[in-house]
Amino acid sequence: MTVPLADTSLFIAIEQGRPLRAAPPKRALVSTITVGELRLGVLAxxxxxxxxxxxxxxxxxLEAEPVPVDAVVAEVWAALRAGLRERERWMPINDSWIAATxxxxGIPVxxxxxxxxxxPGLEVVKL
Structure with a gap:
C-alpha cells in the first residue's frame, strides 16, 4: 500500500481514544496544514x-515525514476549490489543502x- 497522508482527524481520534475502523498505518506522511492545526490545538x-x-x-x-504546500499543491488546490464551487459543494479550507496535497x-488520505x-482524483482510506 502507498504510504498515506494522515489527516488531522486521525491524530485527534487517537488522542481522544475514539475507535478506528482499522489499525492506523505503521508509516504515514503528514501535511504541514495538519501540523498547523495540531499546533493551534495546543495553543487554544x-x-x-x-x-x-x-x-x-x-x-x-512531527515524527511523520512532512509534506509541505508548494506551488504544485497550490495549483491543485485552486482547481479543487473552483471545482467544488462549480458543483456547489462545501469543504473546509484546511481539508481542501490536505486533499490538494x-x-x-498521488497519495491517499x-x-x-x-x-x-x-x-475527484483523491483516494480516501477511511479509518
Whole structure:
C-alpha cells in the first residue's frame, strides 16, 4: 500500500481514544496544514492538562515525514476549490489543502472525516 497522508482527524481520534475502523498505518506522511492545526490545538487548549495531551499528539505527528504546500499543491488546490464551487459543494479550507496535497503527490488520505468523499482524483482510506 502507498504510504498515506494522515489527516488531522486521525491524530485527534487517537488522542481522544475514539475507535478506528482499522489499525492506523505503521508509516504515514503528514501535511504541514495538519501540523498547523495540531499546533493551534495546543495553543487554544482550555487548560494545562489538555495542552500537554495535545502537545504529545503534535509531537507524534512531527515524527511523520512532512509534506509541505508548494506551488504544485497550490495549483491543485485552486482547481479543487473552483471545482467544488462549480458543483456547489462545501469543504473546509484546511481539508481542501490536505486533499490538494494528497492529489498533487498521488497519495491517499487516511481519515475519519467525510469531507473528503467525492473529491475527484483523491483516494480516501477511511479509518
Amino acid at each position: 487548549a482550555p487548560d494545562a492538562t489538555v495542552a500537554a495531551r495535545r502537545l504529545r499528539t503534535l509531537e507524534k505527528a 494528497a492529489i498533487a503527490h 487516511a481519515t475519519q472525516d467525510d469531507d473528503y468523499d467525492d473529491v
